[in-house]
Amino acid sequence: MAAQQANGPGPGSAVAERRRISWLIHNPVTYAGAILAASSFIIIVFLLLFELVGGKVTTYLGVLVFVLMPTTFVVGLILIPVGMIWTRQHPPAAEAVLPGMRPFPVLDLNDPIQQRGFILWSAATLVFVGVLAGVSYRAYNFMDSTEFCGAVCHTVMKPEYVTYQHSPHARVTCTACHIGPGADWFVRAKISGTRQVFAVATNSYPRPIPVPISDLRPARETCETCHWPEKFYGEKLRQWTTYQLDEKNTPQQKSMVLKVGGTEAQLGYATGIHWHVSADNKITYAALDKDRQNIAWVRLEKPSGEAVEFTRSDVPVTSDVLAKAEKRTMDCMDCHNRPTHHIIPPGTALDASLTAKRIDPSLPFVKKKGQELLSLTYPDEASATRAIEQGLTSFYQTTYPDVYAAKQGAIKAAIAEMQQIYRDNDFPEMKVDYLTYGDNIGHQSTPGCFRCHDNKHVSPDGQAIRQDCDICHTPVTVKQ
């Protein structure tokens, strides 16, 4: 080494250094890295400019700009030094004798060429880091967006995305409920998201998607960032119209007053249905199944420290079964489990269409026929669309030929409306319909409130969780 240095152009000499850098760069890996990085960079900058001047970055374009391109960009940047390091360690035969070979390059800022190179390199790094920071910020926002959650894995999220778009939460992002604020849940969600992407790529995801009940973040950190649990809602009048399954589709006006309640600020105590989530009460329960339908034990704790426990009187549960069951503190989600992904049963959807006159109530038996057609199971949307059209058309052609002749337009409109109801509430590709996910809010389609309010959950002194109709709402009144 020493002899070579003495004879050669000298260690770190500018000429030797330049030659070395140039042969380090000329290798296929570094070339590929540079091309990859440069082309991704140009695409990113182009698309960011496109967005800046008001262009719409669609979901798929978004995946390209914010996820794929930055990844290839960084991979390209990494490949550049990887190629150089590899060549340094495996020098071509002709260069093996190059003088002044040291483990790391020598930087001499007194050499004008190296100086320029260094300034260029620093400026490029600054620009790269700036653009990458901008892209990462947009990537974060993009992955938080409703389109990303709802539309990227199109089929998989269709039931949730479609129902969401018709819900009171249509302007709330998916992540406000599913992830909530803070970095830890974001990271957790992205890890589970990666698993889900794998399931989609390998087509191994379950149909229907199971409810994420046990993985959902507590309502305190999601729902309650917008809704104030102690808010007093008072009583809520609910009025609706149902149509009977007779020839005339006879309407019935129904109403009830729901005692939603809450904590009344002036009075300082809680009443009504939202009494459960008042700060004064803590209700803990244990369910024996993972869907939390079979509730075996309920404990009510008051601020005074006084506590009452209710256990099933009809099927007593042994204490070791109970010890193993998960104990959960009741929150919003125990009643409002479908605040957004609410699938409407055919009868209820038809009632709404008849009330809005999107279906003409003068068409004989239109509700009964519609309910029959919408309650059947179809292999896919196309066959449902056909079956609804054929079913309704042939019904009027054969049973009511004069109605069929006189009300062509109304029949066509009814068919279109029923097909729309199907598209909004049936998702055969995910095996989801109105029976798939139970709603706990009432006690009509699932036990709901009656999971506890069944007169069978009894305290040691014989007091049961009440089922008296009037604690929750006034009786339903019906006007013909």
Ligand code: HEC
């Ligand atoms: C207002 C809060 C809220 C919003 C907004 C919301 N979800 Fe949900 N989501 C829930 C709750 C609560 C559940 C659990 C349902 C249950 O336990 O029955 C759920 C369940 C799900 C499930 C599991 C399958 C199922 O239907 O139970 C998926 C998938 C899902 N949501 C996707 C989405 C997507 C995609 C969006 C945005 C387009 C979204 N959610 C927006 C509250 C929300």
Ligand code: HEC
């Ligand atoms: C980002 C804010 C936000 C979050 C988070 C949120 N909501 Fe809402 N919620 C709203 C808005 C806005 C409305 C619509 C109010 C309106 O239309 O009057 C609403 C309406 C509701 C309603 C009334 C629905 C109706 O039929 O009128 C219920 C019930 C409800 N939310 C429950 C929940 C539950 C349960 C969660 C948690 C899973 C939740 N919300 C999370 C903002 C939010």
Ligand code: HEC
């Ligand atoms: C014990 C069950 C239960 C719990 C727990 C519960 N709710 Fe409700 N909530 C109801 C019922 C029942 C209604 C009335 C149903 C309806 O409007 O169809 C209601 C109504 C509402 C409404 C609409 C009020 C209005 O005037 O339109 C909002 C908003 C709401 N709840 C939010 C919440 C939030 C947020 C939580 C958690 C802090 C919560 N609820 C906890 C059962 C519950």
Ligand code: HEC
């Ligand atoms: C996990 C068990 C549980 C579930 C589920 C449940 N409750 Fe309750 N609820 C209780 C307990 C315990 C009490 C106190 C005992 C009583 O009042 O009978 C109570 C009391 C009430 C009260 C009386 C509040 C007061 O002012 O004293 C109302 C109203 C009520 N519940 C409505 C509902 C409604 C509506 C639902 C369904 C949307 C529901 N509950 C679901 C456990 C439950």
Ligand code: HEC
């Ligand atoms: C623990 C509270 C609670 C008790 C007790 C209760 N209900 Fe309800 N009920 C509800 C809630 C909540 C709803 C759903 C309201 C909604 O969908 O907005 C409901 C809905 C109904 C409806 C359906 C209205 C519709 O949508 O067609 C009827 C009918 C009804 N209740 C009758 C009764 C009768 C009869 C009793 C007495 C045996 C009773 N309820 C006891 C909470 C209760």
